[in-house]
Amino acid sequence: MASGGGGAGVRSPLVRWLREVWEIRLYRYLALLVTAALVTGLVFAVRAFTQEDRSCAPGVARPQGSDECVGVATTAYDFGRPQLRDAVRAIDRENDRLKAGSYVTVALMLPYTATTPSTLSDILHEVQGAYLAQWQANHTSNGQAPAIRLVLANPGATSDHWELLVDQLERMTKGADRLRAVAGVGMSTDSNKKAVAELTRRGIPVVGASITADDLANGQNGRDPFPGLARVSPTNTDEARALASFAKVSAGRALLVYDKPGDPYTRTLQASFAALIKGSPYEPQPFTPPADRTREGTTANTFRQITHLVCDTSPETDTILFAGRHTQLRQFINALGTRGCQDRKFTLLTGDEGSYLTGDKKLDRTALTHNLSVRYTALAHPDAWTKDTTNLGGSAADARVLTDLLARSTRAPVGPIGETGLEDGQLIIGYDALRLAVHGIREATPDGGTVPPLADVGLQWPQVKGSLRVSGASGWICLDVHGNPYDKAVPIVELHADGGSRFVRIAWPEGKPPGQECLPPS
The missing domain is CATH 3.40.50.2300 (Response regulator)
Known part of the structure; x- marks a missing residue:
């Protein structure tokens, strides 16, 4: 018994020493863990407080190093431009009305963050024209499928961020958005030329509204560098x-x-x-x-x-x-x-x-x-088709379809869409560009189907001629095999000292209007 008690007393200091050593190490490890956790939390907290939120709206954000909101707006977002507000809200109302699975998307690509008043006025009018074509396609086409959803795509004021935008648009072709065309484009600039080249290289059809540069067109020197590009405006x-x-x-x-x-x-x-x-x-x-x-x-x-x-x-x-x-x-x-x-x-x-x-x-x-x-x-002018004097190359009846719709746009159910204007031609050309996009989309849609294959939309452009032409408000849109308008009406307009402009007369690239068949020669 005594020997047993003596043994326990011998082992006790060793046990206590080991216990103290492990307790010290455990405390140290726990202190290190607590410190690490505090540091990590502090880092995240600092990031949360110091990292700027660069989002602007769903689908739209400010790229690093830029204050512009770039991307594809799928809601009633006006890119901070109050003059666009009514038109953007009208588009959003029309988009919200569409049933899931019944529509495809067309992106209207324009420099929405531009700052010059004249450019913003043109953008507003082109947006209004595109919306009116969307509304017409969805409400006055005897239920033709698919319905058209319109979204606004901004590459930046000078299109510097076109690469980010093209990537986003390509993703939209593969998901529920079912993007099937890009319309608009804006000016014939080097950045826009690169954007169109990349969009068409990725198989996304493009309908240019106001681009006129010859080197932003197919068919030059027998080459088609932009497969799937169609235009409603003549070349320079x-x-x-x-x-x-x-x-x-x-x-x-x-x-x-x-x-x-x-x-x-x-x-x-x-x-x-x-x-x-x-x-x-x-x-x-x-x-x-x-x-x-x-x-x-x-x-x-x-x-x-x-x-x-x-x-x-x-x-x-x-x-x-x-x-x-x-x-x-x-x-x-x-x-x-x-x-x-x-x-x-x-x-x-x-x-x-x-x-x-x-x-x-x-x-x-x-x-x-x-x-x-x-x-x-001019690309278009409201006084170009006031009389049916020829009925070749365009007509007053075709122009009235738009002006009648425009008259209804001041109130529901079509509008309001904001202050409109036809004199600069942009509303007319925006309307015609989206109508051409809708034509290609619906012609590519299989019988009984609701969504056309993306690759088939751009294949429709060579057939837009003769009885399959688009009778635009700017004149007939008859495309050659390269997607360029043939002998398109060109309004000659004169600036007026009293303000605005004065329509002079229509001129024709071929020196006279196209024949009734509107078939480009070989």
């Missing part, structure tokens, strides 16, 4: 041909002023104008604007110098051809208004960028009272 070459047939431009009496280095729109317009006045005794005069051509820069100084050269030409010279964007066009017109040779008459001819000046408050309209006329090729 066709616009220049129509302008020449109207104005009878003489090489010996014309001076060319052009954007250097230019962009797809200005470069191809320059080339088209240069071909018209080949052999001119005058060297073309360049100007170099900011990379963002909506900005003023110092180009006005260059234009003041060019006006001296204009006055130095022979007295027979009476035509100036201008290949540039609307901001620079406005600067040049303002400079011509103060030129030295006020007694000489000049007519300035340019492309469809002239339409942006109809509401430009920075334009000095008194310049138009100083022996200066400014005429441009």
Whole structure:
């Protein structure tokens, strides 16, 4: 018994020592774990408080390094542009009405975060036109399938974020959105050209509304770099041909002023104008604007110098051809208004960028009272089809379908859609572009089906001619095998000193309207 008690007493210090050692280590491990947990929690807490929320709306966010909200808006999100609010809400109401599984999606790609008033006005009108085409397709087509859901796709004010947008649009072709076409696109810029190239490379059909650059079209030199692209506007070459047939431009009496280095729109317009006045005794005069051509820069100084050269030409010279964007066009017109040779008459001819000046408050309209006329090729104009004088190439009846619908858009169930305007042509061309997209989608839909295969939509464009043409509000849309409109009506419009513009007459790339069959020649 005694020996047993003595043994326990011997082992007790060792046990106590071991227990103390393990307790110390355990406390240390627990302290380390608690510290790690606190540090981790602190890191997450700091991140939660310091990391900026870059979302703007469902499908829309600000990319790293940018304050623009970029992406595809699938709700009533107006990209912070109050003037778009009514139209965006009308689209959202129409989208909400659609039954799941009954629709496909068309994305209207435009620079919704643009800041210049003239650009935003054009965007608003194009959105309104596209919505009216959506409403018409869903309500007045005798139940044709599929229904059309419209969403707004923003690549940024200058389309700098087109790659992010293209990735998002491609994902929408594979999910419940069932995206089947992209319409709109905006200006003929290098970024938009890259976006269209990538969209069509991925098999997504594109319907260009106001793109006119020749190098943003298929069929140049027999090549089709944008498979699945269709356009409702003529190329710059066709616009220049129509302008020449109207104005009878003489090489010996014309001076060319052009954007250097230019962009797809200005470069191809320059080339088209240069071909018209080949052999001119005058060297073309360049100007170099900011990379963002909506900005003023110092180009006005260059234009003041060019006006001296204009006055130095022979007295027979009476035509100036201008290949540039609307901001620079406005600067040049303002400079011509103060030129030295006020007694000489000049007519300035340019492309469809002239339409942006109809509401430009920075334009000095008194310049138009100083022996200066400014005429441009519009993509559409409300006065182009007021009378059925020919019924070839377009008609007043086709135009009235839109104007009647527009009259209903001030109230439910169609509207309200905000303040509308037809003079700049954008509402008309936006309406026609979406109608062409709807035509392709429904022609590609199998009998009894509701969703066309994505690859089949772009295959419909070569058949849009003859009795299968789209009778647009801007004129007949008859496409050649490359997706370009054949002999499309080109309204010639003149800026008016009292404000706005005045329709002059329709001109045609072929010198006359297409025949009743509207079939492009081989």
